[in-house]
Amino acid sequence: MSTEATPNLAGADGAAQAAPELAETGAVVETPFKRFVSEFFESRVAMGALFTLVAIIVAAILAPLITPQDPYDLGQVDIMDGRLPPGSEAFAEYTMVLGSDGAGRDLYSAILYGLRISLAVGITSGLIAIAIGMSVGLLAAYVGGRVEAIIMRIVDLQLSFPAALVALMLVALLGKGIDKIILALVVAQWAYYARTVRGSALVERSKEYVEAAASLGLSHARIMFRHILPNCLAPLIVVGTIQTAHAIALEATLSFLGVGLPQTEPSLGVLIANGFEYMLSGKYWISVFPGLALLITIVSINLVGDQLRDVLNPRLKR
Amino acid sequence: MTEQASSSVPLIEIQGVSKRFVKRLDFAGKLARRLGAGLEEETVHAVDGVDLSIAQGEVVGLVGESGCGKSTLGRMVAGIMPPSDGAVLYKGRDIASLSGDDKLEATFAVQMIFQDPFSSLNPRMRVEDIVGEAPVVHGLVSGNGKSDYVDEILTKVGLDPALKRRYPHQFSGGQRQRIGIARALAVKPKFLVCDEAIAALDVSIQAQVINLFMDLREEFDLTYLFISHDLSVVEHISERVVIMYLGRVVEAAQAEALFAAPNHPYARALLSEVPRLDQRKRDFQPIKGEIPSPLDPPPGCHFHPRCPQAFEACSSARPMLKTIAPDRISACHLND
Amino acid sequence: MTAVDETMENPEIQRDDETAPTLVVENLKTHFFTRIGAVKAVDDVSFSVKTGEILGLAGESGSGKSITGFSILGLIDPPGRVVSGAIRFKGEDLVTATPERLQDLRGNRIAMIFQDPMMTLNPVLRIDTQMIEAIQAHRKMDKKAARQRAYDALEMTGIPSPGERLNAYPHQLSGGMRQRVAIAIAFLNEPDLIIADEPTTALDVTIQAQILHEAQALCKRTGTAMIWITHDLAVVAGLADRIAVMYAGRIVETGVTDDVIDKPLHPYSVGLLGSVPSANKRGERLNQIPGMTPNLIGLPPGCAFKARCPRASDQCDATPEVSELLPGRKIRCHHPHFEEAAQ
Numbered sequence: 001m002s003t004e005a006t007p008n009l010a011g012a013d014g015a016a017q018a019a020p021e022l023a024e025t026g027a028v029v030e031t032p033f034k035r036f037v038s039e040f041f042e043s044r045v046a047m048g049a050l051f052t053l054v055a056i057i058v059a060a061i062l063a064p065l066i067t068p069q070d071p072y073d074l075g076q077v078d079i080m081d082g083r084l085p086p087g088s089e090a091f092a093e094y095t096m097v098l099g100s101d102g103a104g105r106d107l108y109s110a111i112l113y114g115l116r117i118s119l120a121v122g123i124t125s126g127l128i129a130i131a132i133g134m135s136v137g138l139l140a141a142y143v144g145g146r147v148e149a150i151i152m153r154i155v156d157l158q159l160s161f162p163a164a165l166v167a168l169m170l171v172a173l174l175g176k177g178i179d180k181i182i183l184a185l186v187v188a189q190w191a192y193y194a195r196t197v198r199g200s201a202l203v204e205r206s207k208e209y210v211e212a213a214a215s216l217g218l219s220h221a222r223i224m225f226r227h228i229l230p231n232c233l234a235p236l237i238v239v240g241t242i243q244t245a246h247a248i249a250l251e252a253t254l255s256f257l258g259v260g261l262p263q264t265e266p267s268l269g270v271l272i273a274n275g276f277e278y279m280l281s282g283k284y285w286i287s288v289f290p291g292l293a294l295l296i297t298i299v300s301i302n303l304v305g306d307q308l309r310d311v312l313n314p315r316l317k318r
Numbered sequence: 319m320t321e322q323a324s325s326s327v328p329l330i331e332i333q334g335v336s337k338r339f340v341k342r343l344d345f346a347g348k349l350a351r352r353l354g355a356g357l358e359e360e361t362v363h364a365v366d367g368v369d370l371s372i373a374q375g376e377v378v379g380l381v382g383e384s385g386c387g388k389s390t391l392g393r394m395v396a397g398i399m400p401p402s403d404g405a406v407l408y409k410g411r412d413i414a415s416l417s418g419d420d421k422l423e424a425t426f427a428v429q430m431i432f433q434d435p436f437s438s439l440n441p442r443m444r445v446e447d448i449v450g451e452a453p454v455v456h457g458l459v460s461g462n463g464k465s466d467y468v469d470e471i472l473t474k475v476g477l478d479p480a481l482k483r484r485y486p487h488q489f490s491g492g493q494r495q496r497i498g499i500a501r502a503l504a505v506k507p508k509f510l511v512c513d514e515a516i517a518a519l520d521v522s523i524q525a526q527v528i529n530l531f532m533d534l535r536e537e538f539d540l541t542y543l544f545i546s547h548d549l550s551v552v553e554h555i556s557e558r559v560v561i562m563y564l565g566r567v568v569e570a571a572q573a574e575a576l577f578a579a580p581n582h583p584y585a586r587a588l589l590s591e592v593p594r595l596d597q598r599k600r601d602f603q604p605i606k607g608e609i610p611s612p613l614d615p616p617p618g619c620h621f622h623p624r625c626p627q628a629f630e631a632c633s634s635a636r637p638m639l640k641t642i643a644p645d646r647i648s649a650c651h652l653n654d
Numbered sequence: 655m656t657a658v659d660e661t662m663e664n665p666e667i668q669r670d671d672e673t674a675p676t677l678v679v680e681n682l683k684t685h686f687f688t689r690i691g692a693v694k695a696v697d698d699v700s701f702s703v704k705t706g707e708i709l710g711l712a713g714e715s716g717s718g719k720s721i722t723g724f725s726i727l728g729l730i731d732p733p734g735r736v737v738s739g740a741i742r743f744k745g746e747d748l749v750t751a752t753p754e755r756l757q758d759l760r761g762n763r764i765a766m767i768f769q770d771p772m773m774t775l776n777p778v779l780r781i782d783t784q785m786i787e788a789i790q791a792h793r794k795m796d797k798k799a800a801r802q803r804a805y806d807a808l809e810m811t812g813i814p815s816p817g818e819r820l821n822a823y824p825h826q827l828s829g830g831m832r833q834r835v836a837i838a839i840a841f842l843n844e845p846d847l848i849i850a851d852e853p854t855t856a857l858d859v860t861i862q863a864q865i866l867h868e869a870q871a872l873c874k875r876t877g878t879a880m881i882w883i884t885h886d887l888a889v890v891a892g893l894a895d896r897i898a899v900m901y902a903g904r905i906v907e908t909g910v911t912d913d914v915i916d917k918p919l920h921p922y923s924v925g926l927l928g929s930v931p932s933a934n935k936r937g938e939r940l941n942q943i944p945g946m947t948p949n950l951i952g953l954p955p956g957c958a959f960k961a962r963c964p965r966a967s968d969q970c971d972a973t974p975e976v977s978e979l980l981p982g983r984k985i986r987c988h989h990p991h992f993e994e995a996a997q
Contacts, residue, residue: 038689208438211398212498216452216505217425226451230442383858490946491715520714521885525929525942532939547859550888554931554940573936591863593888595915595930604863607814608828 039311046307049300056297060115067109068094072265079104083283099285101274107285110271111293117267118294121178122248125185130240132186133193134229140194141201142224152198158191167250171259181260185247196239200232234312241305245298252294268294327410328371329541330395330428330509335404337365337390362612364390366565367404369639372509377535377542379556379573381549381588385612386562392511392545396430422456429502433514435494439486439501445472446482449500458505467504474537475500476530492523499530509541516551528555549592553577561585564612564620567639571646581648584621619651627652674744675702676846676879677726682739684718684725687732691951695721695734697903700976703847703879708870710890710911711883713900716947719883722900723849726881727766728756744846762792765840769852771832774839775824781808781835782820785842792843807838811868830861837865841872848873851883866893887930891915899923902948902958905976909983919983919990921963957988965989 041047059066069076069092078091081104088096090106098107136155140148158166170184204210205228213223254260255269256276263270268290275286341360343351351357365387372378382388393399395406397413405412408424416424432438439448449471450464459467469479475496486494495515502510512531516524528551534540546552552559553573560570561582569582580586587605607624610616616623622632629651637649684696696718703709713719724730726741728748741748743764748756760766768774776784785804789795795803801820808816811834824832833853840848850869854862870893873880884890890897891911898908899920907920918924928941945962957963960970969988978984979992 208432208434209440211393212430212432212438212501213440215396215398215425215428215430216501217422218452218455222455227440227443231440383860492946520947521887522714522926522929522943523946525931525940526944528931529939529942532937549859550931554936557937588859591859593862593866593886593892595888595891595927597892604867605860606864608830609858609861 036311040307043307043310046303049303049307052296053300053304056115056293056300057119059112060119063109063112063116067106067112068092069106069109071105071110071113077104081106083278083286085283086285098289099283101271101286102278103274105266107271107289110266111268111290114266114268114271114290115293115297117178117261117265118248118251118269118297121182121185121251121261121267122244125182125189125247126240126244128182129186129189129243130193130236133190133195134197134232134236136190137194137197137199138201138224138229138232141198141205142220142228148198151194155191155194159195163188163246164250164253167254168257168259171254176260176262178261178265181251181254184254185250188250189243189247192239192243193236196235197232200235201228204228204231238305238309238312241301241308245301245305248294248301249298328407329374329376329409330543331371331407331410332368332391332395333405333407335365335368335391335394335401335406336363337387337394337399338363338402360613363565363615364612365394365401368562368565368567370560370567370570372541372543374508375539375541377544377555377557379552379559380543380545380562381547381552381559382562383547383588383609385564385609387565387612388545388562389513391562392430392513392543395543396428396511397425398430426456426505427508429505429507429510431495431498431502431510431512431515433517435491435498435518436486438498439494441486444483444485445477445489445497448486448497449482449504452501453504456505468500471500471504474503474534476526490523491519492526495519495523495527496530499527499534503534503538506538507540509543511543511545513545514547515544517546517548524551531555549589550594561588564610564615566620566649567647568621568650569646569648570639571643571648575643575646581642581646581653582621582650583625583627583652585648587624619649675704676707676744677881678702678740678742679722679726680740680742682722682725682741683737684721684730684734685737686734688951693950694903694953695950696725698739699900699903699905700739701898701905701908703881705846705879706873706877707896708873708880708882708894710894710897711881711900712885712887712890712897714885714947716902716950717900718903719885719900720851723766723851723881723883726847726849727760727764728753758792761788761845762843763845764847764849765843765845767833767836767840767848767850767853769855771829771836771853772824774836775832777824779823780820781822781824781827785820785835785839788839788842803842804838807842808835810841810872811835811838812864813838830857830864833857833861833865834868837869837872841876841878844876845878848878848880849883850880852885854889855884855886862889869893887915887926899926902953903950904958904986905984906959906987907983907985909980913980913983917991919979919985919992920959920987921965921989921991922959924991925962957986963989 064070071077076092081090081096081100082102084096084100086097086099088099090096090100096106096108098111100106101110136151140151167184167188170187171181174180174183210223210227213227251260251267252269252272255267256273258273261267261270266274271290272287275283275290278286339362343357343359347357368391380388380391390399394401400414405414407413408427413424446465446468450468453459453467454461454464468482472479472482477493477496477500486497489497516527519527531542532555535542544552544555556573558570559573559576561568561584563584569576569580569585576585577589580589591604605624605626610620610623616633618633618635619625619637622628625632631651635651637651639647639649640653642648642653679702680700682696682699683694686693686695699722701709711719711722721730725736726748728751730736736749739749743759782801782804785807786797786800789800789803805816805820808819813819813831813834819827819831819835827835837853854865857865866889869880872878882890882894894911896909897911897914898905899914899922900906901922907914907918907923914923915927918927925941925943929943931940943962948958948961955973956971957974960966963970967989974986974988976984976986979990
């Protein structure tokens with residue numbers, strides 16, 4: 001652009017300006033949702049990722065029905081089945097397609113149950129963090145002034161620490177357990193949502209429909225939650241998806257380090273940690289398969305999130 | 319009976335209203351000033367001591383170029399923005415001092431029609447909610463009656479009620495502006511502030527909306543403050559015209575008199591420079607210079623650096639608004 | 655490079671020849687192929703502009719007036735495409751020209767002024783840098799001479815203290831100033847044709863008057879042909895020599911400014927002029943055109959205005975051809991306001 005001096009001709013810009021005139025005449029025939037769906041599926045990668053993600057979630061939900069063993073039920077776990085390679089026959093006469101871990105848990109079953117925990121922790125902490133971050137960010141943008149300054153400085157402070165560090169400190173303080181890890185993840189994440197919502201709410205707040213709502217005598221709460229909030233959801237969904245992937249990875253990290261979930265409720269992180277000591281003795285499967293499951297889950301969530309961002313961000317529109 | 323009592327009291331009265339926007343220094347700025355950087359808080363006098371009274375049923379046009387404060391004044395009248403100084407009176411009572419039902423009444427009475435038919439409608443709400451929300455929330459109609467009420471209002475502004483389940487993006491610019499008008503009408507206003515309400519519309523659609531404004535005025539006995547930079551529209555619709563320049567009123571008069579013989583040099587310049595269909599192949603002889611920044615307006619008369627007739631007094635003393643003829647005021651030292 | 659040298663000399667020869675139009679557009683069709691159907695944004699448009707002439711291209715949003723301008727400059731990007739027709743600039747067809755050739759013509763022989771001057775100006779470069787680059791991109795000139803030329807061009811637009819403006823960045827200038835700089839850049843290389851796309855729409859009345867004044871004076875002085883695209887008939891009434899009125903992708907009426915404004919022939923022009931407030935008495939209802947501008951997707955055949963036209967008949971289901979009813983008055987209508995105009 002800069003070397004191609006002749007600035008009065010910028011070709012791409014010229015055609016970009018041509019577009020609005022078309023938009024004006026081409027009264028939209030499709031609903032926004034239909035357009036959203038068709039644009040989302042324009043990318044084959046995103047379609048594959050969404051399909052994978054749905055399959056993973058369904059498998060995790062149906063885990064008790066489609067696995068041969070309940071890895072949490074100590075009665076079903078036989079220590080004699082420990083560290084069997086993939087395809088071995090278990091004592092209870094089923095094939096361990098992915099082998100077993102050191103405690104004799106069928107890895108296939110353990111991975112699906114682990115996914116349940118990982119997804120549940122990731123999504124629950126995400127939802128709670130969204131609810132908190134959204135309200136705080138919305139309040140900051142709407143009220144402005146000192147309230148906004150205080151809230152945003154806290155957010156800045158929080159964001160200047162790595163999320164992993166914050167979560168690690170909290171878990172170390174609180175101890176093990178699902179509820180504690182969710183709490184730690186919420187604390188580590190809410191600030192991202194607060195900042196995202198505040199950013200888009202600031203833009204929305206300055207629009208005329210908000211002034212109109214005010215001049216109609218509607219309450220502040222109604223203007224904030226019924227008028228401004230629905231228009232801030234698009235970036236929130238995008239950040240939410242990607243943050244959920246982060247939360248899952250973070251939980252796995254904490255569990256891997258041994259400060260997350262207890263051995264009796266193995267999440268993917270715990271499974272990977274358990275197998276780690278056997279890696280060098282050639283029993284790769286104990287760590288690698290849970291690791292792969294984690295990788296596929298996180299990558300597919302991120303791919304879906306990327307596509308959501310492309311479709312929902314008007315500035316990237318062609 | 320109240321009609322008679324209120325006939326002497328203007329519907330809306332603006333008394334010495336000013337609006338200042340102060341760009342405060344943030345923490346870093348304050349620190350920099352402490353350390354000796356010449357940073358100052360910047361103050362924009364968007365509106366500077368404006369008086370205006372509007373009688374029941376009147377149509378007042380408010381004209382000026384960008385930075386003259388016409389939109390800010392309109393927003394203060396509509397109660398969207400509080401004035402920094404002065405008061406806005408509704409039927410003789412200061413709106414800021416009202417509470418409870420009186421306040422709600424004043425809020426409903428003054429509604430605003432916005433310029434941008436896109437950003438003035440909430441894109442995530444259906445038309446029936448955009449129009450029907452406030453009446454239901456405030457109990458003007460019941461939840462069950464909302465649908466019929468919305469139908470009635472949409473019909474009044476010339477929209478097909480069958481379209482009320484749609485979202486704003488499914489309408490054209492002109493239709494959206496009608497939705498905005500319907501939203502205002504739904505709370506039974508007495509006074510509409512139209513801020514460049516037709517500026518964003520196509521020429522053929524502008525005429526439709528102007529006609530709609532005039533029809534509604536008759537039907538609902540509405541009073542208008544019609545803010546526009548488009549003099550031909552203001553000339554057409556207004557009975558009285560107020561011209562502003564950099565936050566101050568420079569001239570106000572009955573439309574006919576003002577357009578026939580503008581008194582203030584700025585009014586003259588403005589009127590002669592509006593492109594008109596009946597002025598063909600003219601040799602444009604524009605007034606010189608830029609509109610000064612409202613951050614740092616010229617001293618004395620704000621217009622003096624561009625004024626062809628300026629003399630010494632203009633750069634030192636602010637000319638006051640004087641009655642120069644019945645029902646006509648102008649702020650120019652030439653009238654002294 | 656030889657082609658460039660030729661055109662560098664050509665203008666002088668061509669300018670003496672008053673009769674040859676600078677630009678001839680013939681049966682231009684520019685369509686956009688979208689997912690929900692083809693949009694005939696420009697549909698069979700023909701017109702010409704002579705040396706030193708200002709043509710006002712008037713129309714509402716979606717009428718295709720801007721797309722016509724972009725088509726001439728070869729700035730239509732997919733999904734849009736010039737489907738057929740010819741754009742002859744001084745005898746050379748621009749539709750079939752190579753991108754390199756178009757690149758060379760743009761900013762040199764043909765310039766554009768946009769509604770937003772920031773389309774022209776690079777926000778991170780000083781005005782003089784941009785203007786000197788714009789000159790040196792098309793001709794060999796040392797920096798000092800180029801700077802002098804930039805200074806002269808700014809001075810021509812009536813900008814106060816041009817020397818200071820040269821050292822400024824775009825953000826230091828007001829909207830009106832920026833537009834003046836954009837106009838100066840457009841005139842830098844003494845183009846034969848300038849396409850101005852609503853350059854005064856975003857400006858205030860007094861600033862608009864200044865810009866109109868300067869654009870008009872510059873065209874007369876340099877003999878540059880100009881296409882002034884606008885939605886505001888009042889602006890072109892005072893500026894243009896001839897007017898072309900567009901509606902839904904077609905030119906419905908062309909003629910000398912006075913004729914079109916005083917005695918419009920096409921019902922759309924009649925309606926449009928009737929709906930302008932200043933032409934009416936105060937407080938009376940305006941003669942509004944009913945309905946709204948049509949959706950260009952799936953536009954039915956025939957005259958696009960028939961749904962809103964008070965004179966429409968079954969005949970209007972067939973697309974009206976361009977006819978020259980009076981000398982210099984071309985219109986596309988089965989039922990023109992001929993009787994009224996004849997009076």
